[in-house]
Amino acid sequence: MGRDLSLAPCGLVVERVETGAAGLLIVARPALTTAACPTCGSASTRIHSTYQRSLADLPAQGRAVRISVRTRRFRCALPTCGQRIFTERLVATAARPFARRTTRLEGIVHHLGLALGGRPGQGFARRLLLPVSKDTLLRVVRRHAAAPAEAPRVVGIDDWAFKRGQRYGTIICDLERRRIIDLLPDREAATVAAWLTARPSIAVIARDRGAGYIQAASEGRPEAIQVADRWHLMENASAAFLTAIQRSMQAVRNAVGADVIDPTVLSCAERRQHSGWLRREEENAAILALAKQGVAIKEIVRRTSKSRGLVRQVVRGGRTDVFRSRLCSLDPFLKHLDMDWTNGCRNGAALWRRVKAAGFAGGLRVVAEWATRRRKEEATTPGSARPRKAPSARDIARMMTTERDALSKTAARTMAIIEVAVPALVTARDLMDRFHGMIQRRMSADLEPWVTDAMPGLLGSFAKGIIQDRAGVHAALTQPWSNGQTEGQNTKLKLVKRQMYGRAKLDLLRARLLGPA
Numbered sequence: 001m002g003r004d005l006s007l008a009p010c011g012l013v014v015e016r017v018e019t020g021a022a023g024l025l026i027v028a029r030p031a032l033t034t035a036a037c038p039t040c041g042s043a044s045t046r047i048h049s050t051y052q053r054s055l056a057d058l059p060a061q062g063r064a065v066r067i068s069v070r071t072r073r074f075r076c077a078l079p080t081c082g083q084r085i086f087t088e089r090l091v092a093t094a095a096r097p098f099a100r101r102t103t104r105l106e107g108i109v110h111h112l113g114l115a116l117g118g119r120p121g122q123g124f125a126r127r128l129l130l131p132v133s134k135d136t137l138l139r140v141v142r143r144h145a146a147a148p149a150e151a152p153r154v155v156g157i158d159d160w161a162f163k164r165g166q167r168y169g170t171i172i173c174d175l176e177r178r179r180i181i182d183l184l185p186d187r188e189a190a191t192v193a194a195w196l197t198a199r200p201s202i203a204v205i206a207r208d209r210g211a212g213y214i215q216a217a218s219e220g221r222p223e224a225i226q227v228a229d230r231w232h233l234m235e236n237a238s239a240a241f242l243t244a245i246q247r248s249m250q251a252v253r254n255a256v257g258a259d260v261i262d263p264t265v266l267s268c269a270e271r272r273q274h275s276g277w278l279r280r281e282e283e284n285a286a287i288l289a290l291a292k293q294g295v296a297i298k299e300i301v302r303r304t305s306k307s308r309g310l311v312r313q314v315v316r317g318g319r320t321d322v323f324r325s326r327l328c329s330l331d332p333f334l335k336h337l338d339m340d341w342t343n344g345c346r347n348g349a350a351l352w353r354r355v356k357a358a359g360f361a362g363g364l365r366v367v368a369e370w371a372t373r374r375r376k377e378e379a380t381t382p383g384s385a386r387p388r389k390a391p392s393a394r395d396i397a398r399m400m401t402t403e404r405d406a407l408s409k410t411a412a413r414t415m416a417i418i419e420v421a422v423p424a425l426v427t428a429r430d431l432m433d434r435f436h437g438m439i440q441r442r443m444s445a446d447l448e449p450w451v452t453d454a455m456p457g458l459l460g461s462f463a464k465g466i467i468q469d470r471a472g473v474h475a476a477l478t479q480p481w482s483n484g485q486t487e488g489q490n491t492k493l494k495l496v497k498r499q500m501y502g503r504a505k506l507d508l509l510r511a512r513l514l515g516p517a
């Protein structure tokens with residue numbers, strides 16, 4: 001008769017241990033001699049009958065372990081109680097009612113399921129001698145996830161990448177209790193609206209400025225206060241300023257001088273491509289501006305009459321190359337050409353023969369054009385081998401928002417030229433600064449004057465967007481709530497997703513993130 005308590009979970013007394021082909025069998029009984037009636041609560045010692053309950057347990061000494069517990073049925077001690085006979089419950093540290101596994105095994109299975117998911121978890125469990133299938137793993141994870149949440153009052157809604165760039169879901173946080181309360185499989189307005197409708201306790205909804213969540217909040221909880229996210233508002237203002245610069249690039253180039261890309265130093269083919277590029281840049285800026293306002297791709301296609309594929313490409317950040325194809329064939333030989341040129345070989349035909357010997361497959365014209373361009377370059381920019389580059393729209397945005405003193409002399413001069421030549425950009429910059437200041441200092445009284453001032457200028461479409469979301473923006477200036485926390489939770493979610501080696505299924509993520517913190 002073994003009395004080694006360490007073999008069985010707390011609350012059970014080991015009677016004996018049997019070794020068989022299947023592993024160890026621990027025969028045990030509950031340590032307590034009484035049990036409380038589940039109906040009236042009175043303790044009883046009157047045993048009615050017994051039966052064997054079988055529990056899978058953690059492996060020991062390289063063997064699978066089962067515990068056979070002699071479980072008792074008691075007669076209720078209270079004569080007036082409706083419950084005549086009841087089955088004793090094991091202490092929670094041993095096993096839950098009706099469980100087929102000990103609590104300590106269930107805990108390990110739960111963590112395994114969370115960390116690895118079903119199928120990989122099953123393979124690993126077999127190695128650990130844990131008797132569980134992949135379905136069991138998932139079932140255990142889901143059971144533990146079904147924790148009832150308190151009714152939320154203030155929620156933050158944001159999207160999250162299920163699969164980066166491909167599939168997005170929605171993350172919802174309880175902003176008062178600072179925890180994730182749900183993950184939804186997509187970011188469709190209908191899905192989110194249905195979720196909100198089912199939770200009448202929600203009074204405040206913090207969300208970004210995407211059209212989808214505005215619609216969802218308005219339909220799902222029309223009476224709730226919507227708060228536009230302050231961080232997104234700041235971002236949107238900066239993006240609107242950048243768009244304003246992009247749309248003014250032609251004027252900026254004219255002001256700074258021909259040194260952006262001097263069309264006279266380009267070959268014919270490049271010149272065609274360059275003017276095409278300028279046109280494309282303007283188209284891109286227009287498409288991006290619409291996308292920033294949250295206009296759906298379908299609608300952008302309709303308004304710009306560009307193809308759907310093209311619009312998608314631009315929105316994703318493609319299509320920014322200046323010269324394509326033509327220079328590519330020569331690219332690997334540029335170093336070679338450069339060396340020959342520096343060594344004094346200035347004849348197109350002679351240069352072509354040399355690169356041809358080095359493996360260049362293209363025609364004489366390509367090399368001759370390169371030589372012509374090179375000659376012009378040296379004539380127009382004495383002392384420098386490469387043409388100077390004008391600042392990009394992004395650089396201009398940065399320099400226009402930096403104190404003049406902090407800029408280099410050249411940059412300061414360039415900025416001065418741009419600001420004199422394109423005063424609308426200065427106005428746009430000042431409006432953006434005012435907007436940022438208003439958000440940071442929560443000056444709700446400044447909102448209407450700002451909109452009035454911004455409507456006619458380069459930030460007009462951004463101002464229009466603000467008007468459309470006026471209540472949300474006003475709430476952002478008056479309410480204490482912000483979605484910043486949701487963004488933080490989103491980071492946590494990304495981390496967990498990564499730990500799960502990309503095998504993250506929605507329900508497992510939910511289980512892992514929604515459980516008691």
Ligand SMILES: [Zn+2]
Binds near residue numbers: 037039040041077083
């Ligand atoms: Zn009773």
